[in-house]
Amino acid sequence: xxxxxxxxxxxxxxxxxxxxxxxxxxxxxxxxxxxxxxxxxxxxxxxxxxxxxxxxxxxxxxxxxxxxxxxxxxxxxxxxxxxxxxxxxxxxxxxxxxxxxxxxxxxxxxxxxxxxxxxxxxxxxxxxxxxxxxxxxxxxxxxxxxxxxxxxxxxxxxxxxxxxxxxxxxxxxxxxxxxxxxxxxxxxxxxxxxxxxxxxxxxxxxxxxxxxxxxxxxxxxxxxxxxxxxxxxxxxxxxx
Numbered sequence: 489x490x491x492x493x494x495x496x497x498x499x500x501x502x503x504x505x506x507x508x509x510x511x512x513x514x515x516x517x518x519x520x521x522x523x524x525x526x527x528x529x530x531x532x533x534x535x536x537x538x539x540x541x542x543x544x545x546x547x548x549x550x551x552x553x554x555x556x557x558x559x560x561x562x563x564x565x566x567x568x569x570x571x572x573x574x575x576x577x578x579x580x581x582x583x584x585x586x587x588x589x590x591x592x593x594x595x596x597x598x599x600x601x602x603x604x605x606x607x608x609x610x611x612x613x614x615x616x617x618x619x620x621x622x623x624x625x626x627x628x629x630x631x632x633x634x635x636x637x638x639x640x641x642x643x644x645x646x647x648x649x650x651x652x653x654x655x656x657x658x659x660x661x662x663x664x665x666x667x668x669x670x671x672x673x674x675x676x677x678x679x680x681x682x683x684x685x686x687x688x689x690x691x692x693x694x695x696x697x698x699x700x701x702x703x704x705x706x707x708x709x710x711x712x713x714x715x716x717x718x719x720x721x722x723x724x725x726x727x728x
Contacts, residue, residue, distance in 0.1 A: 536573025536607065537563060542667065544617045546626060549640050551651075553626060557613035562628055562638075564606055564651060572606040588648050591655070601648055608638055608653045616668035616679055627677050627690075628653065629670060633662040635677065635692050657692035669707045673714045680704035685716060 534540060539558035546553070550567030565571045577596035580588045594602025612632030619626050624641035636656040639645045664681030671678045676695065679686045683703050687695045702718040709715075713724050 575604040616670035618670035620672040
């Protein structure tokens with residue numbers, strides 16, 4: 489029965505006047521557009537940027553982090569891709585029940601706190617970044633071997649510390665030079681540069697080091713496992 493009905497519909501369509509078919513299917517007269525490799529949906533002007541290089545996204549908070557080595561800075565874009573490089577000085581009594589520290593004063597006058605949500609400043613050039621979706625935290629590594637944490641959970645964090653990097657810890661063993669592949673996995677930070685993979689705890693102490701047969705081109709956590717891809721192979725290096 490289905491086959492018969494389908495055939496009847498085809499027959500009826502074929503018998504309709506050409507004008508009716510054109511009216512019912514106006515797209516038939518449209519010209520095909522040439523294919524493009526990428527379709528740009530939005531363009532954001534990083535007015536405070538100088539040399540954006542790498543990007544990472546904290547999906548649970550719709551925050552985008554962009555490494556800018558020449559400025560020793562990581563730019564932060566909000567869920568609407570808005571961005572500002574402005575710094576504000578807020579009165580320390582803004583949150584009466586929340587204490588502020590001397591280090592949070594920054595370049596502001598006494599009794600005020602320096603706040604900037606649009607960027608994080610690092611001591612050296614930022615060369616690696618990893619996000620932890622569960623902890624709502626971002627780890628940043630700079631070229632001087634410092635590891636920083638940036639907290640993005642405003643409900644569980646001192647509001648002065650929201651999207652502010654901590655003082656950081658110095659890695660016990662310096663990572664390879666240049667940009668690094670970085671992943672947060674099981675409360676550890678995995679860094680890869682060249683053919684080396686180094687694993688640190690969040691206090692900066694080296695836990696292990698491995699030399700692979702080829703340069704690492706990517707690392708990603710998927711389904712509780714950490715995958716490491718080199719120029720010649722891919723392997724599971726860790727598992728929850």
